[in-house]
Amino acid sequence: MPKQSYFLNADKTDVIELSWRGFWKDITVTHNGHVLGTFHSFSHLKQGQYFTLHEGSTLHIYYSKAYGDQGMKVTINGFPVKGSSGDPEVRLKGVMGIAIVIGALQFILGAIGEFGDVELLQEMGVSWPLMVIGAVIIGLGYCVYKFRSVAALIVIIVIIGLDALLTLAFSIEGGRMSFGGIFIKVFMIIALAKGFSAITELKDQEAIRDRDLSKKNPGW
Secondary structure, three states: OOEEEEEOOOOOOOEEEEEEEOOOEEEEEEEOOEEEEEEOOHHHHHHOEEEEOOOOOEEEEEEEOOOOOOEEEEEEOOEEOOOOOOOHHHHHHHHHHHHHHHHHHHHHHHHHHHHOOOHHHHHOOOOHHHHHHHHHHHHHHHHHHHHOOHHHHHHHHHHHHHHHHHHHHHHHHHOOOOHHHHHHHHHHHHHHHHHHHHHHHHHHHHHHHHHHHHHHOOOO
């Protein structure tokens, strides 16, 4: 039976677990092995449900299908549980994944244009510079996740935005509008922009954690 676990403490002794059969049918929610309730179907899961934990905390579980925010939402008293799709670290990792995919596609396309015999790409001037841009985007994506870099995220968005404008300019010049490619880039920019809020939330969490540690250890 498939299952998904969400740990509420660093020792992984306090756990929320969802288990189900088939395609999200008869979903059971447990807390440390004790059944809290069930969802009958995936539709029921999308509607969501509140549960009360034994210490009085409110657990909210639902599946979000909103664009750029899809996934299982698990919150305790309104705060996302670590590892759930609402967790800012998970969201930022998703932003890094988007950047890596974009960079890899740019790199591969540049490599085909540089070393392959594709006349269309050669006419468009697609070659090693695109490989460099792809590698840069991948590196910037890593910096966004690893160092919570707002600057790196801005640079990625600017690169993709300029690419979209160039695509539009070439489409107009060639007399063939490539709306599909432009819309995809716009959607990517929207998805990447969600990384700003994730970085802010993570930095706020780190600031709160550091403040709590300094209170516990005033001699630091």
